[in-house]
Amino acid sequence: MEADAELNRxxxxxxxxxxLEMDLLLGDFLDTHFSGLTPEQAAAFVVLADMEDLELWPLITGKRECANSLQAEVVS
Structure with a gap:
């Protein structure tokens, strides 16, 4: 039950x-790929999802590299 609440949050x-672009990208990723991530990658995705759009957008568009290798795996 708590896992469902965490996923909803x-x-x-x-x-x-x-x-809007971030809504679409992150929402689609969550629906399509999140369940296939390792626990470590899932934790990295949660950290990415907590970032501000202006900080996350350059990582997603490739204008800036992720310093964290797990986050880089998820972004790629």
Whole structure:
């Protein structure tokens, strides 16, 4: 039950962003790929989802590299 609540909170963070593009990208990733991530990658995704759009967008678009290798795996 708590796992469902955590996933719902993560879904909220992924789809209620300042940028529509981020809503679409993160929401789609959550629906399509999140369940296939390792626990470590899933934790890295949660950290990425907690970032501000202006910090995360350059990582997703490749304008800046992720300093964290797990985050880089998830972004790629």
């Amino acid at each position: 993560l879904r909220w963070r992924c789809t209620r962003r300042a940028m």
